[in-house]
Amino acid sequence: xxxxxxxxxxxxxxxxxxxxxxxxxxxxxxxxxxxxxxxxxxxxxxxxxxxxxxxxxxxxxxxxxxxxxxxxxxxxxxxxxxxxxxxxxxxxxxxxxxxxxxxxxxxxxxxxxxxxxxxxxxxxxxxxxxxxxxxxxxxxxxxxxxxxxxxxxxxxxxxxxxxxxxxxxxxxxxxxxxxxxxxxxxxxxxxxxxxxxxxxxxxxxxxxxxxxxxxxxxxxxxxxxxxxxxxxxxxxxxxxxxxxxxxxxxxxxxxxxxxxxxxxxxxxxxxxxxxxxxxxxxxxxxxxxxxxxxxxxxxxxxxxxxxxxxxxxxxxxxxxxxxxxxxxxxxxxxxxxxxxxxxxxxxxxxxxxxxxxxxxxxxxxxxxxxxxxxxxxxxxxxxxxxxxxxxxxxxxxxxxxxxxxxxxxxxxxxxxxxxxxxxxxxxxxxxxxxxxx
DNA sequence: TTATATGATTTCGC
DNA sequence: GCGAAATCATATAA
Numbered sequence: 001x002x003x004x005x006x007x008x009x010x011x012x013x014x015x016x017x018x019x020x021x022x023x024x025x026x027x028x029x030x031x032x033x034x035x036x037x038x039x040x041x042x043x044x045x046x047x048x049x050x051x052x053x054x055x056x057x058x059x060x061x062x063x064x065x066x067x068x069x070x071x072x073x074x075x076x077x078x079x080x081x082x083x084x085x086x087x088x089x090x091x092x093x094x095x096x097x098x099x100x101x102x103x104x105x106x107x108x109x110x111x112x113x114x115x116x117x118x119x120x121x122x123x124x125x126x127x128x129x130x131x132x133x134x135x136x137x138x139x140x141x142x143x144x145x146x147x148x149x150x151x152x153x154x155x156x157x158x159x160x161x162x163x164x165x166x167x168x169x170x171x172x173x174x175x176x177x178x179x180x181x182x183x184x185x186x187x188x189x190x191x192x193x194x195x196x197x198x199x200x201x202x203x204x205x206x207x208x209x210x211x212x213x214x215x216x217x218x219x220x221x222x223x224x225x226x227x228x229x230x231x232x233x234x235x236x237x238x239x240x241x242x243x244x245x246x247x248x249x250x251x252x253x254x255x256x257x258x259x260x261x262x263x264x265x266x267x268x269x270x271x272x273x274x275x276x277x278x279x280x281x282x283x284x285x286x287x288x289x290x291x292x293x294x295x296x297x298x299x300x301x302x303x304x305x306x307x308x309x310x311x312x313x314x315x316x317x318x319x320x321x322x323x324x325x326x327x328x329x330x331x332x333x334x335x336x337x338x339x340x341x342x343x344x345x346x347x348x349x350x351x352x353x354x355x356x357x358x359x360x361x362x363x364x365x366x367x368x369x370x371x372x373x374x375x376x377x378x379x380x381x382x383x384x385x386x387x388x389x390x391x392x393x394x395x396x397x398x399x400x401x402x403x404x405x406x407x408x409x410x411x412x413x414x415x416x417x418x419x420x421x422x423x424x425x426x427x428x429x430x431x432x433x434x435x436x437x
Numbered sequence: 438t439t440a441t442a443t444g445a446t447t448t449c450g451c
Numbered sequence: 452g453c454g455a456a457a458t459c460a461t462a463t464a465a
Contacts, residue, residue: 236445236460236461238443259453259454285445286444286445292454293443295455296456300456
């Protein structure tokens with residue numbers, strides 16, 4: 001019976017430090033002196049220790065009696081305190097873990113990919129970017145694959161949310177169950193609220209590790225989906241007819257210097273509806289590719305492109321003439337400039353045209369006062385004229401189209417001076433009409 | 438199925 | 452970093 005004081009003291013916990021227990025003991029009928037208290041506690045402990053040796057009925061009866069004992073809450077308080085100060089504190093230090101960076105990364109990724117967070121029309125910016133990358137080209141294929149991508153992403157999103165919900169529900173159910181169980185058990189063994197709390201924490205950690213696995217596999221699924229669609233970007237797709245025409249028009253009307261500036265490339269890209277991938281491509285890269293290929297292939301086999309050149313030259317000349325006939329002095333709205341005008345890259349304003357025609361009869365078309373688009377018009381007109389045999393004498397002395405712009409070294413004159421859409425030649429005397437716009 | 442056309446990529450020089 | 456040239460890969464026509 002002297003086990004109890006030893007127990008108390010061995011854990012550094014004395015009765016005096018437990019107001020509840022002290023109170024109970026003072027208020028109780030078990031006596032107010034120290035011996036009486038020791039006897040009382042000792043009895044209870046003895047009964048607890050011997051409870052397993054008794055028969056079931058007897059044990060039940062004893063259990064009930066113990067449960068109803070006036071000293072029980074006080075004793076449990078003490079035991080809880082001891083537990084907390086020993087086992088739980090040790091376990092607690094071991095279980096404390098740093099904030100999960102991995103989980104945060106996964107969460108951020110899922111958010112960025114449009115899997116978690118608010119739904120934005122079937123995908124996030126990343127999804128749109130990936131889808132844009134997929135399309136690359138023009139037209140229906142793009143939207144088809146885009147929607148295909150979005151559909152698959154939505155599917156992943158759906159599965160993810162369903163599973164997440166399931167896990168959360170299971171977690172809540174299990175937590176409630178365990179809490180009820182512990183509360184129930186707390187009637188027969190000392191369980192502090194802190195211990196219950198800790199247990200809940202453990203359950204949540206376990207479930208969050210399951211959730212992490214779910215997030216990880218979702219991320220993997222999205223990555224696979226994305227890479228599959230991004231691989232499709234590499235797949236060659238022909239530009240549509242309209243896009244090729246726009247590019248060709250620009251090329252042949254800037255034949256002496258077919259090097260569009262970054263601005264011009266972007267503009268052309270827009271006009272051609274060539275979507276540039278935000279993932280890998282810089283804007284205008286597709287246009288750059290096209291011009292790079294075109295220059296090389298044109299130079300390699302000028303004869304083959306003769307007919308095409310004639311066609312576009314004639315087309316451009318006709319446009320220029322019609323513009324001229326209107327007698328407009330201001331910049332035409334159809335002037336392809338950096339301000340983003342619509343329409344094809346045809347001839348510019350009549351003033352420029354007039355000057356260019358004049359220049360054709362002289363030595364130079366790059367003199368002071370020559371406005372934007374002069375070069376393109378000159379290119380075009382020279383070509384047309386050379387084909388029709390007109391201006392033979394005066395033009396024979398100047399640069400003829402055959403091949404226009406390519407010098408003896410096989411390179412383009414002025415190349416690779418970048419030019420804007422509006423002003424292909426940026427010679428010393430040229431006027432930048434694009435900046436005026 | 439083959440040839441050709443064409444968009445994309447890589448390599449190299451400047 | 453840009454462009455030329457070579458090359459790859461694939462779409463399309465024959």
